[in-house]
Amino acid sequence: GQQLNQSPQSMFIQEGEDVSMNCTSSSIFNTWLWYKQDPGEGPVLLIALYKAGELTSNGRLTAQFGITRKDSFLNISASIPSDVGIYFCAGRNAGGTSYGKLTFGQGTILTVHP
Amino acid sequence: DGGITQSPKYLFRKEGQNVTLSCEQNLNHDAMYWYRQDPGQGLRLIYYSQIVNDFQKGDIAEGYSVSREKKESFPLTVTSAQKNPTAFYLCASSMAPDRVNQPQHFGDGTRLSIL
Numbered sequence: 001g002q003q004l005n006q007s008p009q010s011m012f013i014q015e016g017e018d019v020s021m022n023c024t025s026s027s028i029f030n031t032w033l034w035y036k037q038d039p040g041e042g043p044v045l046l047i048a049l050y051k052a053g054e055l056t057s058n059g060r061l062t063a064q065f066g067i068t069r070k071d072s073f074l075n076i077s078a079s080i081p082s083d084v085g086i087y088f089c090a091g092r093n094a095g096g097t098s099y100g101k102l103t104f105g106q107g108t109i110l111t112v113h114p
Numbered sequence: 115d116g117g118i119t120q121s122p123k124y125l126f127r128k129e130g131q132n133v134t135l136s137c138e139q140n141l142n143h144d145a146m147y148w149y150r151q152d153p154g155q156g157l158r159l160i161y162y163s164q165i166v167n168d169f170q171k172g173d174i175a176e177g178y179s180v181s182r183e184k185k186e187s188f189p190l191t192v193t194s195a196q197k198n199p200t201a202f203y204l205c206a207s208s209m210a211p212d213r214v215n216q217p218q219h220f221g222d223g224t225r226l227s228i229l
Contacts, residue, residue: 042220
């Protein structure tokens with residue numbers, strides 16, 4: 001099956017620091033999505049990327065769709081305590097029998113110390 | 115408010131018992147999905163449905179069953195054949211999957227535990 005490797009697995013940072021995490025795939029994706037999950041809740045969509053090379057921002061968050069279509073990264077600038085949570089990448093193929101299905105990374109656990 | 119509602123929030127299963135997790139959406143989405151989340155792992159797809167009265171197995175369908183009799187509802191039954199059912203179950207929905215640029219949106223999950 002498709003494999004998504006997300007790194008790092010966890011990060012412990014000080015408030016105000018920048019954060020970077022990435023995902024790499026063994027397959028080509030047509031869509032990359034980044035989600036954040038708070039404890040005991042469902043993932044919430046942060047950023048959606050639809051074109052290779054696309055760079056998209058959402059407030060302090062910036063994500064890019066890699067040129068090879070096999071990777072994506074998410075940056076968080078000037079972290080704050082409420083950024084704490086688990087961040088997931090997800091990729092999607094557009095065709096064949098995998099229509100609409102997402103493949104998820106293992107998640108990056110972010111801890112922010114005040 | 116539009117959204118995805120999962121119930122119950124917490125559920126306990128006895129040995130040999132089937133339990134059903136509810137998922138309802140009022141977003142008028144065509145596609146619905148069930149995922150299982152275990153600690154330290156990403157979400158794994160159990161079943162998905164692109165239209166009413168149709169559904170397909172995901173990557174870990176064994177021990178689970180679903181139905182899609184209505185567009186807004188996609189209940190998941192965890193059967194007694196699922197020997198390790200303790201997990202956090204997430205339901206998601208999206209517009210028709212052939213419209214590529216349609217991300218999935220998630221409910222707040224049901225945590226299932228064994229008694």
